[in-house]
Amino acid sequence: MVKITDVARRAGVSPSTVSYALSGKRPISEETRQRVEDAIRELGYRPHAGARALAGRRSNVLALVVPLRAGIHVPTVMRFAVSVVTTARRHDHDVLLLTQEEGVDGLTRVAETALVDALIVMDVQLDDPRLPLLRNLELPSVLIGLPAASEGLTCVDLDFRAAAEACVEHLARLGHRSVALVGSPPEVYVRRTAFAQRVVQGFTDAADRSGMSSSVHPCEPGAARGVAEQLLREQPALTGVVVHNEALLGPLLDAFEHLGLRVPADLSLTAICPDELAESVRVPITSVALPSAEVGERAVELLMKKLAGTAVPEATLLPPWMTERASTGRRTVS
Amino acid sequence: MVKITDVARRAGVSPSTVSYALSGKRPISEETRQRVEDAIRELGYRPHAGARALAGRRSNVLALVVPLRAGIHVPTVMRFAVSVVTTARRHDHDVLLLTQEEGVDGLTRVAETALVDALIVMDVQLDDPRLPLLRNLELPSVLIGLPAASEGLTCVDLDFRAAAEACVEHLARLGHRSVALVGSPPEVYVRRTAFAQRVVQGFTDAADRSGMSSSVHPCEPGAARGVAEQLLREQPALTGVVVHNEALLGPLLDAFEHLGLRVPADLSLTAICPDELAESVRVPITSVALPSAEVGERAVELLMKKLAGTAVPEATLLPPWMTERASTGRRTVS
DNA sequence: TTCCTTCGTCGAAGCGCTTCGACAGGGGTC
DNA sequence: GACCCCTGTCGAAGCGCTTCGACGAAGGAA
Helix, strand or coil: CCCHHHHHHHHCCCHHHHHHHHHCCCCCCHHHHHHHHHHHHHHCCCCCHHHHHHHHCCCCEEEEEECCCCCCCHHHHHHHHHHHHHHHHHCCCEEEEEEHHHHHHHHHHHHHCCCCCEEEECCCECCCCCHHHHHHCCCCEEEECCCCCCCCCCEEEECHHHHHHHHHHHHHHCCCCEEEEECCCHHHHHCCEHHHHHHHHHHHHHHHHCCCEEEEECCCCCCHHHHHHHHHHHCCCCCEEEECCHHHHHHHHHHHHHCCCCCCCCCEEEEEECHHHHHHCCCCCEEEECCHHHHHHHHHHHHHHHHCCCCCCCEEEECCCEECCCCCCCCCCC | CCCHHHHHHHHCCCHHHHHHHHHCCCCCCHHHHHHHHHHHHHHCCCCCHHHHHHHHCCCCEEEEEECCCCCCCHHHHHHHHHHHHHHHHHCCCEEEEEEHHHHHHHHHHHHHCCCCCEEEECCCECCCCCHHHHHHCCCCEEEECCCCCCCCCCEEEECHHHHHHHHHHHHHHCCCCEEEEECCCHHHHHCCEHHHHHHHHHHHHHHHHCCCEEEEECCCCCCHHHHHHHHHHHCCCCCEEEECCHHHHHHHHHHHHHCCCCCCCCCEEEEEECHHHHHHCCCCCEEEECCHHHHHHHHHHHHHHHHCCCCCCCEEEECCCEECCCCCCCCCCC
16 A cells, blocks of 8 residues: 555655645645655555544545435435535545434434534434434534524525425416315325425415415325325316425326326426426426435535535525426416 | 543553453453443443544445436335445444446545445446456455456346246246337446346247247336337237336336236236335236345345455345236236 | 745654553463 | 463554644845
């Protein structure tokens, strides 16, 4: 193994100079830096991560808690995760994968062993049991998701409330008077997952404000047909549906068609989901984008700022961005 | 931060004794061990990961390369990943998440900086460009997937060839004479992804051996209806289908029904996919299980053996395990 | 000219842990 | 009784890196 002293010898300088040349923490003459870089290249030197972590008190590793619980949409979660990894690499950090199972203990462990410098936590509940821990930990952390009380924390997320409102208001503008929300599976609400709850709030409030009749339906994957039938039965005047359930978008479209409803002629559909998904189904869906890549990126960048000692806002809510596609149209009064 | 010397002082022993009590690498009297453990508990001691890695030449971290390329089924991949993380934790290891993007460089980097002790690589191609690297690296590695040449490597996977054969033979036993394989998206074959290729081989060979007529159809997600129509048009005698594409299982079932075919009365369906999936669709599918959890577990266990210096087999192929469900039946001669 | 900075570099002291060699004491064995 | 070999413990020497204080040289201010 080639180490810093080897590089130093080859470049004709001291190890500390190599270190400073690498970190830039003290001025080094251009000529010396060049010699050091050459030596590094020639020898194929790579600093030892453990030694670095020990001496520098920084491991350059972030922990990411990936939620893989019942009811979540795995591909969507992985979009966040990939964005986090990619952005972390841009900032010269690696990402340690923790599963939800490990829970509070896992977070404590990686924090206290100094395995990681910082934490990113996904799938936040309104009253998440991990919040006290995160507040007390000496390590900086960022939540992807907005709990009920964000004091003393740092959170990033899409403004789901505004997203749901945007969907409803879009339907209202098109003349719809009766709308329904097809949501995530029931267990997601039982856990009081923050984003799901906010969508319900935004949806209901906006519908009330617009004087629309509305209903909310948590929905299992695979239950598309059942929900569709139920909707038509219980809410015969229904002409607008907001879908907040990635797995159901396609099936729901099929189910409505199967029941003889044309989208958007008889029924307008909007969704909150990744743009790619909205574009890839049979009838492209008017949707508020779920900007996973941007959220992941922001999370890492906020963390980097905190690591650098900069103050950051407690909550960063990305404004909803709606794209009109083929699935929504004016209500046709029959 | 509480360190080993604090524990040593409190327990009235030397730091080395604490270390040995913890690692068990030298005999320690029961009484001393107890005092050390008490001290650890009372002080809340956690060994510093970096220091440990530096002195012990082991980081207790594994790298996992997670494939998130076009055409892969994310939930299936994550089943492997979760199993790897869970098993790794049981062996007191953590898992560093690498994306495919990082490629060969990423593997080299984490290996040479001693950030990780070992590597697990998924989504292996028959002629994977990472193989030479893995062969030369001083770090042990395990592939999830079986490349064309496995000499000098360690690989675990379901025996996909045998799995495909089992599906075909099952259909043959039921009297079917004309079968089709609905496979992964085309890009998966273009990349020469190992498991996909082996399924095709196994399927074709078994069909030939049984004297059945057969055809193979790579298939995009969302193209279910198109493929179904094409199959009926081009292969009118078709009565048996093998599906090797998680995303398509449900849609394909719907598509055949839509075309007026009853499963299994008119058409028998078998699949290679996780059992959960096979059970959760409308008509439970006779399937060969994709034992993600077991494969992930085996991968980690093989790695642990290699880290311990034990020799392990180059290829571990798990035998296929078929479960008959409602989707297959005898061919009804009409 | 003298004094004070700033720039560029070096040496040494750790960071917190593991591990090696040494050694005291307590049995066995012959 | 002499010898040897375990068992259980300690002290010290690193592991490879960062960082702090120091210092010579060069440049500016007075």
